[in-house]
Amino acid sequence: MTVHDPRLHAFRADLADLRLKGEVEAERFVAGTLARIVVPVADMRRQPKLESGIDTQLLFGDAVRVFDQSDGWAWVQAERDDYVGYVAAEAIGSAGQEPTHIVSAPRTFVYPGPDLRFPRRSVLSMGSTLAIAGQVETRGTSYAVLLSGEAVIASHLRPIAEHAGDYVTVAESLLATPYLWGGMSGFGVDCSGIVQLAMRMTGRDVLRDSDMQAAGLGEALDPGPDHSGLQRGDLVFWKGHVAIMTDRENMIHASGHTMLVSREGLKDAIARIGYLYGGPTGFRRP
Known part of the structure; x- marks a missing residue:
């Protein structure tokens, strides 16, 4: 069987997305039902229990495919970025009219x-x-x-068809937003969440987690040993972290250090983060 990332493909031992039939093993395959998020923010979790950490969030109006509902939880896949997880069943409503x-x-x-x-x-x-x-x-x-x-x-x-021109400007509008692990909204974001949300506003849907973004968002970049090849909009990755360059020397990111969306000099960030996690692992130009 093909190996699939469970964050992006809906399959369990008992149930799986019909589109995966022949690629994964499951007792039953279903097509799922299209629905929308009807609460301001829906936390998506890896397991159907409040004790399970938040992996990401869905926003009001987001389209989802519902594969299963039981015990107050819905197992869904987001149509926008394919992320799979559990949300409270009360967060799900009829697909309704297409957003404008x-x-x-x-x-x-x-x-x-x-x-x-x-x-x-x-x-x-x-x-x-x-x-x-x-x-x-x-x-x-x-x-x-x-x-x-x-x-x-x-x-x-x-x-909905009109898009912002510069995703970095969108990210800058979220300065001082609280850091939230798994956050993907104007109420709280994490490092990859602000990248995804800001790019969403420019009409570009990208994958959710920093490892996914590091593996395939835009083109890999070699900025040189002094990082002088960087420019506004470039992404800097560390193990488990990503930041957005606002110019050649400075960046914006959802920082676990300040617990806010913050500006920081790249050199300062490299020195500070390196103490615990080492240097940057890669650079990409979206």
Whole structure:
């Protein structure tokens, strides 16, 4: 049988994705059912229990394929990046109408109607996708109205087909966002999460984990012994970590050292990280 990464292929001893039939062993194969995430952020775990760590997160509107639901958990695969894991069953809803807009601000409030004085109902992260029914202006502020009648500040959204031009600028808009292992939202991100989220906003879907990004995102790069060949947007990898260069000498990353999305000089980071984990393991240009 072909060896598959279980993070990217849905298979268990008892059940597997029908698309893997003949490639993996399982008692039963199913096609799965398309659905969407209906909560602001859904934690995806390796095992169906709260004690299992967060591997990644799915955002409101994300499409998923559901293979199994039991005991309050759904076993799913994200359509955007193929990541497989368990999310709370309550996070899953009907596939519904195709989203028309994406949240482009780091975070935005959802109001019960088009008025910022109304008490907020929820908060959505950058990268969340919504189906918008219309637009209303209240006291000079434009609101995008959802199918539910709820409303979001219109300037915090853009049409889903319109993309940011520079993923580094998107990452910089998340400065001071808290570090969260497995985080993939404007409420908390990890090192590879900010790379994936920022690139999502430019219309580019990339794999989730830093080892996956180090293996195949863009082209491998040799910046020279003094790293003078680096430029804005290049990626620097360490064992289990990735950072984004903002220019030839400085970088931005979700740092476990500051527990924030932070700026840091590359030389300083190499010296600091090297103490525990050694030097950079690779460089790539997306």
